Amino acid sequence: MTNEGDPPKPPRPVVICGPSGVGKGTLIELLQKQFPDGKFGFSVSHTTRKPREGEVDGVHYHFSTVEDMRKEIEDGKFIEYAEVHGNYYGTSITSVESVQGKNQICLLDIDIQGAQKVKKSSLDAHYLFVAPPSMEELETRLRGRGTEKEDAIQRRLSNARGELEYGLGQGNFDAVLVNNDLDRTLQEMVGKFRGWFPELLLGK
Numbered sequence: 001m002t003n004e005g006d007p008p009k010p011p012r013p014v015v016i017c018g019p020s021g022v023g024k025g026t027l028i029e030l031l032q033k034q035f036p037d038g039k040f041g042f043s044v045s046h047t048t049r050k051p052r053e054g055e056v057d058g059v060h061y062h063f064s065t066v067e068d069m070r071k072e073i074e075d076g077k078f079i080e081y082a083e084v085h086g087n088y089y090g091t092s093i094t095s096v097e098s099v100q101g102k103n104q105i106c107l108l109d110i111d112i113q114g115a116q117k118v119k120k121s122s123l124d125a126h127y128l129f130v131a132p133p134s135m136e137e138l139e140t141r142l143r144g145r146g147t148e149k150e151d152a153i154q155r156r157l158s159n160a161r162g163e164l165e166y167g168l169g170q171g172n173f174d175a176v177l178v179n180n181d182l183d184r185t186l187q188e189m190v191g192k193f194r195g196w197f198p199e200l201l202l203g204k
């Protein structure tokens with residue numbers, strides 16, 4: 001029950017999942033460019049992996065250490081966390097709250113393990129899965145990005161099979177997009193968002 005004096009309820013967050021290299025980061029960046037007036041905010045995850053070239057602490061990730069993250073996890077500061085490809089990744093309560101506090105649609109770019117935990121949390125989110133047109137194309141993108149060594153690429157590709165199976169499973173996501181042509185996928189994504197947030201995304 002909401003009373004007149006209550007602050008407005010923030011928009012529901014959107015969890016965006018998909019195998020590494022499928023294009024989640026690229027799509028989120030383009031989405032934010034299409035709506036430059038701050039309709040969307042990005043929940044900045046924590047990670048213990050090393051920053052890639054050009055990645056900025058507090059913008060792309062909060063770069064942390066295994067020791068610090070374990071402590072904060074124990075202290076209950078994370079909505080979800082997971083060990084992926086040998087590193088910890090997690091979403092802190094504060095990072096989502098700081099976006100919601102600005103009344104923005106909070107975007108969470110997280111892996112399947114994380115999404116499953118978010119589903120069990122009190123965060124009432126929409127779930128979007130991004131799939132590659134094929135495993136071959138996913139491999140091409142991962143290699144083309146040039147940010148991982150061979151063993152990391154292999155690990156990501158082998159994880160991708162299980163992720164795809166879950167992502168494409170009946171009822172696991174509210175929407176599934178196949179990221180073939182980037183521009184088209186972006187427009188499909190915008191279409192889904194318009195359906196979920198009609199009043200927020202009017203006329204854009």
Ligand SMILES: Nc1ncnc2c1ncn2[C@@H]1O[C@H](COP(=O)(O)OP(=O)(O)OP(=O)(O)O)[C@@H](O)[C@H]1O
Nearest residue numbers: 019020021022023024025026141145179180181182
């Ligand atoms: N539709 C597309 N067609 C061709 N290349 C694409 C497309 N979408 C993204 N890419 C390219 O694929 C590579 C991987 O994209 P991106 O880094 O956004 O993936 P990601 O899903 O965010 O990966 P990670 O989970 O590892 O961060 C990038 O080099 C990007 O430019």
